[in-house]
Amino acid sequence: MGSFSLLLILVLLNIVYIIGFLGAQALRKSRQHYFLGFNPGFLTISFREVKLTLGVYIPIIGLARIYCVDNSGRKHLFYPWQFSSTSVSKRLLLTYSGVLAMFVFGIILSTIAVYISKDQYIPKDEVIKYGIYPSHQAQTVGFLPGDKVIALNGKDYSDFAELVRPETILSEQTTYTVLRQGKELVLALPDVSKQSLQQHELFLTINSPFSVGNVLPESPAEKAGILSGDLILKVNGQSIKSFQEMNSHFESDDDGEVLLEIQRGNNSEQKLERIVTLSPPKKIGISINQMIEYKVRSYSFSESFKLGFPRFWSSIVVQFKIFGRMFGLLIGEERRTLSGPIDISAAFGSLNFSWFLSFTSIYIAFVISLNFLPLPKSALLEVMPLAYEAVKGKPLSYKSFRMIRRISIVLLSALIMWQLFSDIIKLL
Structure with missing residues (x-):
C-alpha cells in the first residue's frame, strides 16, 4: 500500500468523521454555525438549524480545522460535554458521533469490497494435494513441511486463508487437525499468537511447486542466466519442492554460492546447472508463480453483507488483542513480542485499496474511541468530563480538562514513538 494511497485514505476518513459529527449536531437540532478550514469562506450550507461555512479545508490530521461562529467571530470548537443544556446521554452519543460514522463507513466498505471483488482463493483440495510449509513459529507448535491440514478447530474449511x-492466529484456542504419514494429529496454538506478530512471514504457506516469475535486473539470478518460466529443481544437489524449501537451503548455506539445477520451460529433458552467488540477505532476486489451481467465487449483495460484517467485526477483535498487548497486559518475556503498525503490516501482508480503506476506518475509529489519534477530537477523553459530571453532579472545569488532555498526549506520544522505534530496530 503506497504512501499516496494511505494519505488518500486518511483524507477520506477525516471527511467521514466530520460528516458524522456535523450530522449529529443537525439531528439534535442544535443552533450552531461552524466554519470548516481556513479563510476565506467559499460556501455556506444549512441543514435544519446547523450552518456550515466551507473555507480552505485541508482534511489531514493537524490541519483539519473546524470552528464555531457567532456574532463576535470564529471561536474554537466546543466539546460536546460542554453543552450543559443537553442531557448527559445525548452528549455521550454526540461525543461518539464521528466514531460511529467511521464504524458504519467501515461496514459499508467491507460489504462493497466483497460484492465488487472476485474472491480468488486456494481451495482445501490444493492444501491437501501439496500440504503446507510451516514458518519458524509454526514449527515450534509441531507443524512439519508437507502436513495436510484437514480441519480447523475440529470443523471443515474451504479456503486456505481461513x-x-x-x-485465527491470535486466538489462544485454535487447533489444527493435520494428516501426517496417514495419521491424524491435533496441533494447538496456546502461545504462538504472542509471537506471530513479530514475524515477517505467513504462519503457514502452501508447499507447492513454483516457477520463476520476474527476474530483477542486476540480480544474482540474472547474472547466472536464470529466466522467467524456469523451474528450480535442486539446490546443491538436493531436490526441492517449494519456494520456502529453496529459501531454507539458502539460509543454511555457508559459502555464499549455491548450485541450482533448472528445467527450462516445459521441456523436462532440458536441464541446466547454474552457480548463483547469493545476495547479502541470501536471496537471488526473483519473484515466483506458485503452481496452484485457484478458484474464483462471487457473492450477491446480501451474501456480501453477511461476509463483510463478520470480517469487519473480526478486525475489531484483532485490534482489542493487539492493543491489549500494547498497554502491557502481557508481562515478562511476552513483552518482547510486542509489535506496532510497521511490524503488524509486514506480518499480515498487503490488502487491496478497498479492504485497506475499510480496515483503516475500523482501526482508526477503534483508536479514537480509546483516546488514540485525535481526528479531530478524542472520544474517550471527552467521556471523562461526562463521567465526572454524572458522579459529582457538576461540570468539570475546562482548565482541568486541558491538563488531562496534555498528560494523555504526552503518554500517547511516548508510547507511539517507543513502538515505532522498536519496529524499526526489528526491521534493521
Whole structure:
C-alpha cells in the first residue's frame, strides 16, 4: 500500500468523521454555525438549524480545522460535554458521533469490497494435494513441511486463508487437525499468537511447486542466466519442492554460492546447472508463480453483507488483542513480542485499496474511541468530563480538562514513538 494511497485514505476518513459529527449536531437540532478550514469562506450550507461555512479545508490530521461562529467571530470548537443544556446521554452519543460514522463507513466498505471483488482463493483440495510449509513459529507448535491440514478447530474449511487469518492466529484456542504419514494429529496454538506478530512471514504457506516469475535486473539470478518460466529443481544437489524449501537451503548455506539445477520451460529433458552467488540477505532476486489451481467465487449483495460484517467485526477483535498487548497486559518475556503498525503490516501482508480503506476506518475509529489519534477530537477523553459530571453532579472545569488532555498526549506520544522505534530496530 503506497504512501499516496494511505494519505488518500486518511483524507477520506477525516471527511467521514466530520460528516458524522456535523450530522449529529443537525439531528439534535442544535443552533450552531461552524466554519470548516481556513479563510476565506467559499460556501455556506444549512441543514435544519446547523450552518456550515466551507473555507480552505485541508482534511489531514493537524490541519483539519473546524470552528464555531457567532456574532463576535470564529471561536474554537466546543466539546460536546460542554453543552450543559443537553442531557448527559445525548452528549455521550454526540461525543461518539464521528466514531460511529467511521464504524458504519467501515461496514459499508467491507460489504462493497466483497460484492465488487472476485474472491480468488486456494481451495482445501490444493492444501491437501501439496500440504503446507510451516514458518519458524509454526514449527515450534509441531507443524512439519508437507502436513495436510484437514480441519480447523475440529470443523471443515474451504479456503486456505481461513488457516492464516489474524483472528485465527491470535486466538489462544485454535487447533489444527493435520494428516501426517496417514495419521491424524491435533496441533494447538496456546502461545504462538504472542509471537506471530513479530514475524515477517505467513504462519503457514502452501508447499507447492513454483516457477520463476520476474527476474530483477542486476540480480544474482540474472547474472547466472536464470529466466522467467524456469523451474528450480535442486539446490546443491538436493531436490526441492517449494519456494520456502529453496529459501531454507539458502539460509543454511555457508559459502555464499549455491548450485541450482533448472528445467527450462516445459521441456523436462532440458536441464541446466547454474552457480548463483547469493545476495547479502541470501536471496537471488526473483519473484515466483506458485503452481496452484485457484478458484474464483462471487457473492450477491446480501451474501456480501453477511461476509463483510463478520470480517469487519473480526478486525475489531484483532485490534482489542493487539492493543491489549500494547498497554502491557502481557508481562515478562511476552513483552518482547510486542509489535506496532510497521511490524503488524509486514506480518499480515498487503490488502487491496478497498479492504485497506475499510480496515483503516475500523482501526482508526477503534483508536479514537480509546483516546488514540485525535481526528479531530478524542472520544474517550471527552467521556471523562461526562463521567465526572454524572458522579459529582457538576461540570468539570475546562482548565482541568486541558491538563488531562496534555498528560494523555504526552503518554500517547511516548508510547507511539517507543513502538515505532522498536519496529524499526526489528526491521534493521
